[in-house]
Amino acid sequence: MTSPAARTALDLTADVPLADLADCYRDLHRHPELSQREHRTAGKLAERLRAAGYATAEGIGGTGVVGVLRNGDGPTVLLRADMDALPVAEETGLPYASEVPGVMHACGHDLHVTWLAGAARALAAGRETWSGTLVVVGQPAEESGEGARAMVADGLYERFPRPDVLLAQHAAPGPAGLYAHSPGLILSASTDVDIVVHGRGGHGSRPEATVDPVVTAAYLVTRLQTVVSREIAPRESAVLTVGRIEAGTRPNVIPSQAHIALNLRTRSAGVRDRMIAAIRRIAAGECLAAGCPREPEVTVGADFPVTVNDPTTDHRVTEVHREVFGPERVFDPGPAMGSEDFPHLAPDGVPYAYWFVTTTPADVWEAAPGTDLMEKFAAVPSNHSPHFAPDLSTLVPGVRTLVSGALAHVPVTRSGAG
Structure with missing residues (x-):
């Protein structure tokens, strides 16, 4: 009826x-x-x-x-x-x-x-x-x-x-x-994360005199893909997407900064917090390994519940x-x-x-x-x-x-x- x-x-x-x-x-x-x-x-x-x-x-x-x-x-x-x-x-x-x-x-x-x-x-x-x-x-x-x-x-x-x-x-x-x-x-919940990698810019012909943030950012993007696959239990659902990477103005100029923008999708506050902690740790580690003159800036931005x-x-x-x-x-x-x-x-x-x-x-x-x-x-x-x-x-x-x-x-x- x-x-x-x-x-x-x-x-x-x-x-x-x-x-x-x-x-x-x-x-x-x-x-x-x-x-x-x-x-x-x-x-x-x-x-x-x-x-x-x-x-x-x-x-x-x-x-x-x-x-x-x-x-x-x-x-x-x-x-x-x-x-x-x-x-x-x-x-x-x-x-x-x-x-x-x-x-x-x-x-x-x-x-x-x-x-x-x-x-x-x-x-x-x-x-x-x-x-x-x-x-x-x-x-x-x-x-x-x-x-x-x-x-x-x-x-x-x-x-x-x-x-x-x-x-x-x-x-x-x-x-x-x-x-x-x-x-x-x-x-799911959504969280945006911005990362700024600080390098030391210079001429493209003299990379040895610089700290190239583009290379560091590239390593960082690759390494970030292990956050879900190696740090989140398979029973949990999570997604990490690098939606934007920006650096430089000309082919022959090594820039002083690279900017990476991420988006996380999670279904619990605990998973979200673990992912953000991993992002901070990985960013700091990659920048340290590259000899960056400053620690990276990691900023948690817009979020959805x-x-x-x-x-x-x-x-x-x-x-x-x-x-x-x-x-x-x-x-x-x-x-x-x-x-x-x-x-x-x-x-x-x-x-x-x-x-x-x-x-x-x-x-x-x-x-x-x-x-x-x-x-x-x-x-x-x-x-x-x-x-x-x-x-x-x-x-x-x-x-x-x-x-x-x-x-x-x-x-x-x-x-x-x-």
């Missing part, structure tokens, strides 16, 4: 204006904005929330948007979408590709905003079917890890209703139309998604090594659920090499790829996931015609 929440969600999203959603999505995709510069995106979302009847405020935590719809007695449900794009040059060839050089919605946040706007409209239009309060949040600067904390620091829960539950979702690669839920841990779903909340959303989309389309992939700042939005003790919506177009998925799900998953364009291009067939389902998730947490006063 279908629950009242599922029947009502299907009713409220039966007539979602697909053409309008597609126009919204294409417009956002053409005009991506980097973290804390999402002024146009925020304005577009705020405009739609006001039109749907939400009391709407802008400029929260920089460029954040909050819409509130009070609809009688009942819990307060927060729905969140992140808004920022990435410094990636788009290579999709789409007719609605980014018009901003070097900036692209390569992670699907344009889709998230469109889903959120559509869900807010559907829930407002069907407010006679449920009771409670909706808080709709357009969050800036997820990619930099700053946005959620900035909104909270700017009085998010002093100025607007404190939620009883928070819900969010993310576009992901995979055959369009699957919904990935994991009770408990679903995303682990994302751990409340099992009861996740189960409630999972069950309503199974009813709405079919049990065969809802699955548990286990935790991923990606990271999010969404948990920073959750007040202490307030439960949340976070899930994925797969968005790879059917033709792209079918053409991908491989015979099983994981082989194809590794072959299709992923988030942060210049080729990442979600299928527009996911527009209405992505609205439906948020609507049904919200209705699973509030009293449904009329179950609809289904």
Whole structure:
């Protein structure tokens, strides 16, 4: 038997204006904005929330948007979408590709905003079917890890209703139309680490008169690859990526510095601390061995927390998604090594659920090499790829996931015609 929440969600999203959603999505995709510069995106979302009847405020935590719809007695449900794009040059060839050089919605946040706007409209239009309060949040600067904390620091829960539950979702690669839920841990922590190697610069023809930081940095990059393979137990999950190495200005000049930027992915504070300690030790050792005139500078930078779903909340959303989309389309992939700042939005003790919506177009998925799900998953364009291009067939389902998730947490006063 279908629950009242599922029947009502299907009713409220039966007539979602697909053409309008597609126009919204294409417009956002053409005009991506980097973290804390999402002024146009925020304005577009705020405009739609006001039109749907939400009391709407802008400029929260920089460029954040909050819409509130009070609809009688009942819990307060927060729905969140992140808004920022990435410094990636788009290579999709789409007719609605980014018009901003070097900036692209390569992670699907344009889709998230469109889903959120559509869900807010559907829930407002069907407010006679449920009771409670909706808080709709357009969050800036997820990619930099700053946005959620900035909104909270700017009085998010002093100025607007404190939620009883928070819900969010993310576009992901995979055959369009699957919904990935994991009770408990679903995303890993992320930590950035910068290393500056100090050498002694000079002429490229006289390396003996220098201490070459490029060579030292090269040894250091290689040595760092042993941190996970030789210092972290196989039962632990961890990733160390050297994402950037910079040094020098000309081929015949040995520079005085080299800069290395790392990213760590971990699932526990203990593993993170061990990795950082190993990085400091290895950097100091390599620089000592090279005769560097100064110890290296190792700086721990931006970090994201682990994302751990409340099992009861996740189960409630999972069950309503199974009813709405079919049990065969809802699955548990286990935790991923990606990271999010969404948990920073959750007040202490307030439960949340976070899930994925797969968005790879059917033709792209079918053409991908491989015979099983994981082989194809590794072959299709992923988030942060210049080729990442979600299928527009996911527009209405992505609205439906948020609507049904919200209705699973509030009293449904009329179950609809289904």
